[in-house]
Amino acid sequence: MGGSSNEGNFNEIRRGPWTLEEDNLLIHYITCHGEGRWNSLAKSSGLKRTGKSCRLRWLNYLKPDIKRGNLTPREQLLILELHSKWGNRWSKIACHLPGRTDNEIKNYWRTRVQKQARHLKIDSNSKRFVETLRRFWMPRLLEKVEQNSSLSPSSSTTTTSTSTTKTNQNNLSFLPQEEHTLIPSSSLSSPQCIESENLDSRSSIFSSNSMAMLPENSNIQTNPNGDIGYYNSSLQNNDCYHVDASNFDMGFIHLDMQAMGPGDMPASEVQVTEADWMKNDEFASTFWNMDELWHFKK
């Protein structure tokens, strides 16, 4: 199995950081001949690199559509959601973040997300941590996304969304009748990605354009006003996240999500008074320091 070790004369194989000349050589070769056949590419191009190394350099760094810079809150939100579904399937997750590489997402997860898990002394693969992300982190990211979208000049989407969502109040097509996903259909680029859209309908609401994040074990319900809410059956107080359908922003992540706890407490207060393990003061204070997690690169 795996013939990739047979890459040629090891004495001549270069390792370590790529030089500008090597980059240019690789770009030029791929421009002329296209990508693929990495081993023969490595030989023919004159690069003293393995095919694997060439492939990695191209896919993770040189490819023209690579997006550089910090992950946006929206992208972070997607990563959290998709990771909770698929685990460490980085390339699968990367399929849904155009311009982002699996390596970048993996690094983000390890350096930012797992760091928080360590601080909280929770196993980052545990259900508890997933629940933590869903209940604390993701709603806050949603807020960030909302803030960003309302600040951006293109916030006209809010206006358009109103009329669109009015339709949806009557036609609740985005409720989990079928498979729902967080991923905008526009990002479904490769066949590999398309096969993987069977997300758990309990955890995400998604129509062709809208999306929302819900905890595991949530039961989606509507009230007579047409508002959408869901109850988390795993929580003792039968607490309810409330999603105002009128605030769904079609075509963009935008929704007014607030925790409706006992006595209609503000979201932040409700959240730290929930299930037993969340009553721990140390936990709460640690978690609410997570703003650093979505800071932007300097």
Add this chain to the structure above:
DNA sequence: AAAGGTACCAACCGCTCTCCT
């Protein structure tokens, strides 16, 4: 200003998967 610590990310490694003969 220097030293030590930390965070980030590019690159490597070993393994598995897929395709072709």
Add this chain to the structure above:
DNA sequence: GAGGAGAGCGGTTGGTACCTT
């Protein structure tokens, strides 16, 4: 169906930039 080669994936490491003391 078996075997080999290429491609891809996820885990890990090493270098460096940045931060703190």
